[in-house]
Amino acid sequence: MSARRKARKRALDVLFSADVREIDLDVALEEARIIAGRQPERVGSWGYAEEMVIGVIAHSDAIDEALSTTSTSWPLDRMPAVDRAILRLAVWEIFHNPEVPVAVSISEAVDLVSQLSTEASGGFVHGILASLADIPDEAQPSLDDAID
Numbered sequence: 001m002s003a004r005r006k007a008r009k010r011a012l013d014v015l016f017s018a019d020v021r022e023i024d025l026d027v028a029l030e031e032a033r034i035i036a037g038r039q040p041e042r043v044g045s046w047g048y049a050e051e052m053v054i055g056v057i058a059h060s061d062a063i064d065e066a067l068s069t070t071s072t073s074w075p076l077d078r079m080p081a082v083d084r085a086i087l088r089l090a091v092w093e094i095f096h097n098p099e100v101p102v103a104v105s106i107s108e109a110v111d112l113v114s115q116l117s118t119e120a121s122g123g124f125v126h127g128i129l130a131s132l133a134d135i136p137d138e139a140q141p142s143l144d145d146a147i148d
Contacts, residue, residue, distance in 0.1 A: 009049075010045055011049040016082055019084065033050070055092040055097075067088070070132055087128060110126045
């Protein structure tokens with residue numbers, strides 16, 4: 001398993017944990033930092049996981065707005081927590097990490113949700129992310145500005 005894939009899973013653990021425990025993401029991140037410090041064998045994947053979580057925290061309102069606007073059938077609060085967390089991470093990665101191709105971000109999100117959520121979640125997550133990624137170039141800067 002690649003270091004980025006491990007990092008995505010670790011970031012997902014932080015987001016999911018905060019969501020289901022109903023605690024601030026900042027608190028969950030700090031707890032994860034403490035645990036990561038005790039597990040030197042996992043340090044390699046922690047850097048990107050932490051970057052992703054910090055990015056989701058920094059852009060949470062815009063990320064949720066983009067997801068809410070795109071997912072008209074399923075409001076964020078009705079989505080399974082794991083789907084919501086994976087979508088948030090993928091949206092951050094699509095719009096804020098140019099090192100990762102959009103197709104890779106979408107594929108990784110679909111793989112994760114297919115492993116961890118409902119049978120229908122893979123198609124749902126793919127549809128949402130593909131819709132967001134398919135925004136015409138002339139419209140994308142406004143979404144980037146909203147997410148920045």
